[in-house]
Amino acid sequence: MPLSGTIVKQVNIKSDGDMFLETFRYRPYHVSQMSPGMLKGVDLHEGEWGTVGSVIVWNMLQVAKEVIEAVNEENKSVRFKVTEGDIMEAYKTFAVTIRVDTHEEENVVTWTLDYEKVNEYIPNPDRLMELALNVTIDVETYHLLHLQPH
16 A cells, blocks of 8 residues: 555535635634534634745644645645644645636535555545545535625
8 A cells, every 4th residue: 555645536616716715725714613513723823824834723633733835826726734733643744735616606626635644554534535525515505605695
């Protein structure tokens, strides 16, 4: 079983794709309000929300301290590199990229998990991908109910 891998999953959303990405980039602390069953809280430890080099701590099934590694305005993507926390007990490296493709009323959110396991006995991060997909649904539902014109 290889130690390094990439998992990519896509979710179609009807809510505004740009708003979805902006939530994760500039206001991730709102995600815990939008998906309280999945996230307990999100805190900024260094820098400013949405800027490369900022350090954010996500308290979910596991705690993950992440740094915003890259922002691509043209590609509508944000990449987070996990630097500390429970996840790093199982993975030497772990990064999450969120990309949004907007197509009029239909938008696609792509989650990419890049990882290197500590050893061959560590499972692939399928549970973390499932968490990301569930959070996507919660954030979309919140946006459709509260932020979009009816």
